[in-house]
Amino acid sequence: MTTPFYGGDFLANQTPVKAMTAMGPAIIDLLDRMGVPFNRTPEGLLDFRRFGGTLYQRTAFAGATTGQQLLYSLDEQVRRFESEGKVTKYEGWEFLSAVLDSHGVARGICAMDLRTMEVKTFPCDAVIVCTGGNGAIFGKSTNSVVCTGSAQSALYQQGAAYANGEFIQVHPTAIPGEDKLRLMSESARGEGGRVWVPKDKNDKRAPQSIPEGDRWYFLEEWYPKYGNLVPRDVATRAIFKVVYENNMGIDGQPMVYLDVSHLPPERQHKLEGILEIYEKFVGDDPRKVPMKIFPGMHYTMGGLWVDFEQQTNIPGVFAAGEADYSIHGANRLGANSLLSCIYGGFIAGPKAMAYAKGLPPMEGDGGHAAELARQKAANQALISNQGAENPFKIWRELGETMTKHATIIRYNAGLDEADAKIVELLDRYKKVNLSDKGQWANTSFAFTRQLWNMLQLGRVIVQGARLRDESRGAHYKPDFPDRNDEKFLKTTKATFVDGAPKFVFEDVDTQYITPRPRRYDATA
Amino acid sequence: MAERTIKVEIKRQATPDAAPVVEKFEIPYRPNMNITSVLGEVAMNPVTCEGKPSTPVTYDSNCLEEICGSCAMLINGKAMMACSALVDRLQDGDPNKTITLAPLTKFPVVRDLAVDRSVLFENLKKVKAWVPIDGTYDLGSGPKQSPQIQEQRYPLSNCISCTICMEVCPQFNDATGFVGAASIAQAKLFNLDPGGAVLKEERLRALAGDGGIQECGFAQNCVQACPKGLPLTEAISDMGRDVFVQKVKDMFRQ
Numbered sequence: 001m002t003t004p005f006y007g008g009d010f011l012a013n014q015t016p017v018k019a020m021t022a023m024g025p026a027i028i029d030l031l032d033r034m035g036v037p038f039n040r041t042p043e044g045l046l047d048f049r050r051f052g053g054t055l056y057q058r059t060a061f062a063g064a065t066t067g068q069q070l071l072y073s074l075d076e077q078v079r080r081f082e083s084e085g086k087v088t089k090y091e092g093w094e095f096l097s098a099v100l101d102s103h104g105v106a107r108g109i110c111a112m113d114l115r116t117m118e119v120k121t122f123p124c125d126a127v128i129v130c131t132g133g134n135g136a137i138f139g140k141s142t143n144s145v146v147c148t149g150s151a152q153s154a155l156y157q158q159g160a161a162y163a164n165g166e167f168i169q170v171h172p173t174a175i176p177g178e179d180k181l182r183l184m185s186e187s188a189r190g191e192g193g194r195v196w197v198p199k200d201k202n203d204k205r206a207p208q209s210i211p212e213g214d215r216w217y218f219l220e221e222w223y224p225k226y227g228n229l230v231p232r233d234v235a236t237r238a239i240f241k242v243v244y245e246n247n248m249g250i251d252g253q254p255m256v257y258l259d260v261s262h263l264p265p266e267r268q269h270k271l272e273g274i275l276e277i278y279e280k281f282v283g284d285d286p287r288k289v290p291m292k293i294f295p296g297m298h299y300t301m302g303g304l305w306v307d308f309e310q311q312t313n314i315p316g317v318f319a320a321g322e323a324d325y326s327i328h329g330a331n332r333l334g335a336n337s338l339l340s341c342i343y344g345g346f347i348a349g350p351k352a353m354a355y356a357k358g359l360p361p362m363e364g365d366g367g368h369a370a371e372l373a374r375q376k377a378a379n380q381a382l383i384s385n386q387g388a389e390n391p392f393k394i395w396r397e398l399g400e401t402m403t404k405h406a407t408i409i410r411y412n413a414g415l416d417e418a419d420a421k422i423v424e425l426l427d428r429y430k431k432v433n434l435s436d437k438g439q440w441a442n443t444s445f446a447f448t449r450q451l452w453n454m455l456q457l458g459r460v461i462v463q464g465a466r467l468r469d470e471s472r473g474a475h476y477k478p479d480f481p482d483r484n485d486e487k488f489l490k491t492t493k494a495t496f497v498d499g500a501p502k503f504v505f506e507d508v509d510t511q512y513i514t515p516r517p518r519r520y521d522a523t524a
Numbered sequence: 525m526a527e528r529t530i531k532v533e534i535k536r537q538a539t540p541d542a543a544p545v546v547e548k549f550e551i552p553y554r555p556n557m558n559i560t561s562v563l564g565e566v567a568m569n570p571v572t573c574e575g576k577p578s579t580p581v582t583y584d585s586n587c588l589e590e591i592c593g594s595c596a597m598l599i600n601g602k603a604m605m606a607c608s609a610l611v612d613r614l615q616d617g618d619p620n621k622t623i624t625l626a627p628l629t630k631f632p633v634v635r636d637l638a639v640d641r642s643v644l645f646e647n648l649k650k651v652k653a654w655v656p657i658d659g660t661y662d663l664g665s666g667p668k669q670s671p672q673i674q675e676q677r678y679p680l681s682n683c684i685s686c687t688i689c690m691e692v693c694p695q696f697n698d699a700t701g702f703v704g705a706a707s708i709a710q711a712k713l714f715n716l717d718p719g720g721a722v723l724k725e726e727r728l729r730a731l732a733g734d735g736g737i738q739e740c741g742f743a744q745n746c747v748q749a750c751p752k753g754l755p756l757t758e759a760i761s762d763m764g765r766d767v768f769v770q771k772v773k774d775m776f777r778q
Contacts, residue, residue, distance in 0.1 A: 044668035436579035
């Protein structure tokens with residue numbers, strides 16, 4: 001149980017984390033019963049591997065594509081309920097906002113059909129938001145393109161508190177790409193993958209012909225106890241240091257080797273899924289040639305503020321998974337995203353039911369007509385805008401400024417610059433002129449709606465980082481290199497006031513384990 | 525020397541009923557571009573080669589790494605995932621080679637390169653491609669499963685529902701109503717699972733009639749086109765045998 005507290009640099013409230021770890025084995029059993037093809041021991045039991053930030057083999061896995069396998073298994077269960085008439089899916093509807101009554105209580109949602117572009121409200125007693133992370137705010141990330149944070153941001157702009165926005169996980173091993181960064185799963189290191197660069201930065205030899213003695217395994221040297229399996233924030237900063245401070249990147253480029261070529265075939269076999277992806281996108285066979293990787297934006301630790309029952313401060317709006325902030329503190333450990341989203345769902349579902357049963361009937365239309373009118377007006381404004389701005393160009397600039405100033409290393413001057421840039425982009429957004437004003441399957445229209453929300457959430461991330469003058473987990477400021485528990489052992493809570501984020505700090509529940517310094521370089 | 529560019533011809537269709545038109549774009553080249561980044565460049569500056577203002581291209585995409593299965597389309601006439609289709613490989617050393625993009629042909633076009641793939645998801649319901657678990661409460665560990673069974677199941681479980689196997693199959697059409705290779709492979713995946721096997725007979729019967737496994741013409745296009753290398757023909761022949769055995773059993777039971 002202590003590992004996630006330590007890995008998250010003690011920023012997570014300990015009550016939900018304790019509850020999640022207690023539920024962990026039952027969640028894995030459930031997924032196993034759903035047919036996830038977990039790897040097996042010779043006896044037919046679940047096999048386990050090591051992940052970053054842990055010293056024990058305790059992560060169940062399905063090849064190197066565990067997340068994909070879980071996703072499909074859960075999707076299959078939904079399809080089963082659908083075929084039994086127990087679930088109705090509204091696929092292809094985009095969440096625009098919550099419908100709130102005059103008391104600020106959720107009475108439904110407003111959404112847009114991405115084919116017909118019809119906007120309508122759906123009545124409901126409780127809403128559970130499971131909309132994932134916000135990688136798109138950083139332009140390129142390992143996330144899917146739908147991970148814009150748009151829904152979370154829309155709710156934040158309607159009064160929901162957004163917590164710990166500044167904590168963004170940059171995964172140490174991603175494949176740099178033109179359109180996105182592709183994740184090279186931590187399982188590569190879990191199975192024995194090693195990270196290195198040539199000791200001589202002018203070494204022009206092919207990596208496989210560089211002898212052992214001429215390779216610098218910097219993670220193993222700096223962190224002898226954890227070696228290549230230090231937590232992600234630690235590995236990411238180490239790679240960043242090697243590349244930018246020591247100028248030791250491969251061929252002077254921002255890249256280091258992640259090497260699985262020395263592993264025996266049976267271990268490589270367990271990694272097949274990701275090795276094939278690397279081969280497909282890069283062209284080299286990682287079974288023979290070390291992979292070239294660099295850190296990339298990967299996970300949103302922050303999210304909608306929720307209580308221990310997964311409810312936001314908007315009555316009736318619940319959140320679970322990457323969209324909420326509750327589990328990972330300042331840094332998430334490998335595989336805990338999968339665990340936490342299922343845990344969050346397990347809590348949010350029954351709590352939402354209980355809430356709905358106790359909900360008094362709504363007065364009048366519960367705010368439906370007003371919200372529908374507000375969203376239709378927003379669409380109309382976008383269509384009738386006159387100007388010369390292209391939403392994709394604004395997005396590219398947002399991504400560039402966020403990646404430059406708000407990822408691995410943060411300086412207050414840079415964060416101020418980023419916030420000023422976003423303010424400029426918000427202004428330019430008002431002059432967006434859509435080249436496609438059509439009302440059928442207009443993806444750029446839907447994207448432009450999301451873009452506004454991305455910009456607003458970008459300010460929460462940047463300003464939250466600006467205020468936190470310390471270094472903790474994934475949040476690292478060279479000017480404030482130490483953790484400062486006295487001032488910042490606090491949850492950052494942003495609310496949208498007069499068009500800008502306003503921050504308060506909330507105490508963290510540390511009732512089980514007293515915070516202690518987080519060090520991975522000790523040998524004992 | 526002028527900056528290197530990529531020429532791309534895109535078959536576009538404004539609505540499901542509209543007549544398709546082809547638009548040609550020329551965009552700046554960068555090394556390691558894939559088709560989704562080409563489409564991103566078009567969105568950035570949607571003007572055709574003739575200088576005619578156009579619109580960003582509608583297509584489905586999400587993960588961009590062959591997990592979600594949504595960006596399948598015809599690229600140079602071949603059904604492929606747009607995310608993993610690399611320009612350098614498509615041009616094969618000839619920078620002047622025009623790349624063509626078109627929607628899949630066996631599915632209703634929604635707009636441009638986006639098609640409606642819901643027939644696959646309906647077919648997965650027909651073959652009950654799931655484990656009918658008792659509930660989500662804590663019921664203890666699942667049945668033991670030998671590593672050999674896991675090794676058979678894992679590759680089948682890599683199906684990403686992209687529908688490429690159906691697109692390339694000569695038998696997948698309105699006349700046959702063939703369910704297609706993906707659904708047959710998923711039926712095998714769940715028949716192999718100790719918990720999923722309780723629905724084995726139902727799955728086999730679902731594959732027994734018209735539109736079932738008998739429609740397969742052994743063209744083997746599916747296994748060659750599958751982006752995830754699923755052993756589709758092996759799954760079809762294994763399931764064909766099981767369906768036959770089931771038919772015989774059912775005959776004697778009558």
